[in-house]
Amino acid sequence: MTGLAPEPVTAAANPPVEPLETNLGARDVVRASAMPDLPAPDRRLTEVAKLIDVSKCIGCKACQSACAEWNETHPEIGVNTGVYENPPDLSAEMFTLMRFTEYDNPATGDFEWLIRKDGCMHCEEPGCLAACPAPGAIVQYSNGIVDFIHENCIGCGYCIIGCPFDVPRISPKDNRSYKCTLCSDRVGVGQGPACAKACPTQAIVFGTKTAMIEHANDRIADLKSRGYANAGIYDPAGVGGTHVIYVLHHADQPSLYSGLPDDPQVASTVSAWKGANKTIGLAALGLAAAGAVLHGLFARANRVSAEDEAEAQALVDRSGEGSA
């Protein structure tokens, strides 16, 4: 093996072709599910991001195709249900999905066809990771990628419960959870995600998060010049920002785009479940168990006395006579 791969800065550039050892792995993990005391890694990678410019997207599904090809998934050949979404939903065989919304804009009187590529947002504070009970089944690398380590996955579905974007899917074949990896295996060898590479209009671009925000601001300026006064970035603070960000023409109404959450955050129920509930519950159980043990050791046991036995004997004898 030769050296380590460089950190990729774009998906469009031609990647290195020599064999390289992956430059993204266990040593870059900053957070792992059910492993609260993970030591900080010795290095920090530059944060990356995938920018999805909805205003440039033509809904061609090349990203879906590239995703299936690269990840060797086999999305089902389904049926037409009267809409353009195919497969009908994200699945363990389809990590990304174009979602189409038909929108009559009341402000302009124009019809708009809003097309959004759905998939994992790679949250800075991932709800899936917080919810996951299996140590190391979900990890977050220092570049921001949230990845599922399938051999550690137990298939409980808690990641689905934890995710504010309804992204992970359990495979009915192997009962493990799947989602977009942001092509961590490609990023590790200096390439951008397959979807970004395949996107014909560069609606999907990839690079450092700083560069992507900068690019997004250029795009927003362009959109504002075309009359989209509310154009903006979708990088929701509620989950600490994301490593998949959108440029939206209507950033004031994300939910227009097939229900993209307006203000996503890890649900209060999930926080309660994994937070206060756990502390209080464990404390209560611990105290109860300890109390029982201490009481058992130091308090006097409730014993049956000889008198009790005698009384019983007497009672039984009496009733025996009466009934005989």
Added chain:
Amino acid sequence: MTQGMTRRHFSDRGDRILDRDPVRVGRYRLFTRINHWIIAATTILLLLSGLAFYWPPLFWLTALFGGGQTARWLHPILGLVLAVGYLLMFVQLVARNIPRHDDLVWLRHARDVMDQNEEKLPTLGKYNAGQKFVFWAMAGLILILLGTGTMIWHEVFPDLVSIPARRWAVLGHSVAAVLMGLTFILHVYAGIWTRGTLSAMTRGWVTGGWAWRHHRKWLKEVAGRRD
């Protein structure tokens, strides 16, 4: 017959004096005891696997089941076994677990219970308020755990309810599980602290003295019965 019925306020049909000297009182039939221990075993396994999912430092407990994947699919099945077992037990024991006025008095004297001031306590039927509490708490918690567990049983019911509902379910499931754990501790400890109790569930009988001391009305009724 009518007489027999009227006399069974405090005892179940199978309860009877097994031996008169020393007195041994039959408290649980074999079926009940086996069922109890199935329930006990599944509860323990459920608590262990549940704890493993609940608290990462205990995730290693899944190894007892052959790994996380196995623990994941086994847990809800054990839950079903528990629910069915408890349902049978519930049907058997519910009549004697209806709260009565005596229970209130007994509870008011909780301190005397702990201090073993037996003379200050009311005489009781087959169960005291503590036992009844365990009975009802378990019934309620198992019902909650069954309901919420079904909602988050992804493998079998992947889309039974919405994700927000599943979030409530998983929260409810864990709260109920903690409460069940507490009830379980209470139950086990009470059984151990109150010496002479265990044999009711192991061999099916208690000594006359135990019955006199803790469940005098029950003893009186059983002793006075002719069946």
Added chain:
Amino acid sequence: MTNSWTDIGNTDLAIVMGGNAAEAHPCGFKWVTEAKANRGARLIVVDPRFTRTAAVADYYAPIRPGSDIAFLMGVIRWCIENDKVQWEYVKNYTSAAFLVRDDYGWADGLFTGYNDETHSYDMTSWEYQIGDDGFAKVDPTLQDPRCVWNLLKAHVDIYTPEFVSNVCGTPVDRFLKVCEMIGETSATDKVMTSMYALGWTQHSKGSQNIRGMAMLQLILGNIGLRGGGVNALRGHSNIQGLTDIGLMSNLIPGYLNIPRDTEVDYATYMSTRANKPLRPNQTSYWQNYGKFMVSFMKAMWGDAATAENDWAYHYLPKLDVPSYDILRTFDMMAKGEVNLYFCQGFNPLLSFPNRAKVTEGLSKLKLLVVMDPLQTETAHFWENHGTFNDVDTASIQTEVLELPTTCFAEDEGALVNSGRWLQWHWAGATPPEMARRDIEIMANIFRRVRKLYEDEGGAFPDPILNLTWDYAEELAPTAAELAREMNGRALTDLLDPADPAKVLVPAGKQVKNFSQLRDDGSTMSGCWIYSGCWNEDGNMMARRDNTDPDNTGAFLNWAFAWPMNRRILYNRASADLQGKAWDPTRKLIEWDGEKWAGYDVPDMGVTAKPEEVMPFIMTNEGVGKLFSRKGMVDGPFPTHMEPFESPVENVLNPKLRGNPAARVFPDDLAQMATSDEFPFVGTSYRLTEHFHYWTKHNPVNAALQPEFFVEISEQLAAERGIRLGQQVRVWSKRGEVWAKAVVTKRIRPLTCAGKTVHVVGIPLHWGFTGVARKGWGPNSLTPFVGDANIQTPEFKAFLVNIEPVEGGPLA
């Protein structure tokens, strides 16, 4: 394309009309997004459906299928009325000033010379006034009422915004907004590009749709400029190559013609070609026709083609009809007049109109040979697939041979893209065991046929026995050998005409390009327009240098573009009369006082003086033709015509049906419907998830768009009681299909001639082979009629009916 894909990135305004670039050409559409993102360019989409192109457009206007001419003439009228004309360009570079004969005229939707019996025009009057000097008369002041400009003004006068709206169903405000955006590009520093595809060609007047846009672009001064032009987006990756190389029944390579039977000898054939210039000092490049023709004949028959035998002109087949296009061929087939059909890289059972007639034709063959990498429906036309292909197998006697071929990725060679770039590619995969290259199969067949002629003589063996076949391996000619043959070489030493002592090209060497071809038999070239693709400098098509000085989008060292590696046709028009770029930021070539030079290969003799020789050297006029004279059989100007099956009458003349000059076979007219029986307009199209009928064999593509559907408006769904996703039956006078209903806001009812017109969108891509779900193509429904000029079938506008179905044949 006049320009290239990369050049679209230079535009200020892209209009996609008659196409759906984002869906059908997503990779090429990238250049529109580049222009939008980097130059702030705007995008207009005019389409019956709100397509995925419209989803990223700045402005969208709906239009009724088949009414594009009215729209375009309306835009021209608006531009003239509002002085949105690039006057210098129009006066100097177009035929605006040419005077037309007094007997030319137009009335009631028809031009002068129409013959009601033959359904064709006598085009005599469609001609300029010719002066005594043999040149066309002109009036540079544009005052003469008979000048082309004034005739054009009069011709478009009826196309008011209200008229357009009434015919096209486009709301007046939307139409006017489009006009305003287009009109801005008449400025010398604003350029519009037109991108069209089958949405314009697949009509009975498809050629006139494109003419309309070409005229508009001339008026705006947008042809020959960076970011401008009239750009045909070709469908297959190599369909441009198909036409270039002459795979048409009436063409030989390089857009030369197959002779008609009236052209009995070479001199007669050449008498109507090699056009003389119509104005003094102009270049009429087709005067070189003979050089290309003779070089082609030498490439075909080598020493057997001599000056004495008219270069073996008698070897060439002669047409007794204008063309044996697919419609005529299948019409003959259905009449039992064809024995053997060699079907190479086509799937007519799903691609040609009126599938019932196609099936009938194939069933009457003796032998059908299908060469294809995939199992096509055509090869299996005789198999019964229930409702999906309901044929009586036992009654079909056609013998079918399937010869599996390699696909493009398993072979090397050049693909020609829409921008005329010949891009060499190398094999990327090993072909499966039985598959063989098309060339090898053809070579094997040829050897056997030649053997038969050798052994048995036959009626006319010479063209076969004398055919040049000097490939290293007789049965496996290589792509490189064929490319070198197309480029051409000197057969004897070519001497410099200026200095006979100097040898320009020694015998046996490749010519540099077609400027070295000669008509004396000293050169050969299989396809003159490709000459220069593989000369003594090597394989120019394999070049991969993507440097682009000053970011002009030309990429002159990337692959090879015909002709002469020129990237923008008519690029001389990018400069004003004196030879300076109209817009210095868009400089392409300029006159430096002695010669033309710049970023592109000049489309002009490099020393031709700017104020003398005009830019459009492929015309006899030397200028862009606003009046096409006899160039098109259905009129010198585009005039509004309805589709053959239309929901409304032609407002210009209710007696007219379709294109009055189109060829319709008698039986087919009887199978055309009126809107009483079939009230809705059907239109066919492709989806971005699939490529034609190929990718239904690929599981990934099949998963992305698994099943046949039709698209209808919410209003039509309500009218017919159709639910989202429900099965529907769609039928025309020729056939029926079952599909899932996509009910959408993207198609809306239009109001035309006071009538509500509903459109039913019918994508193709499904059949009965492959891994996607079984379905049908729109060709089960479409009429058997083509464009009057080139016979492209009318797939884009026809009449259908629709009803909901419970428990139909679909899943």
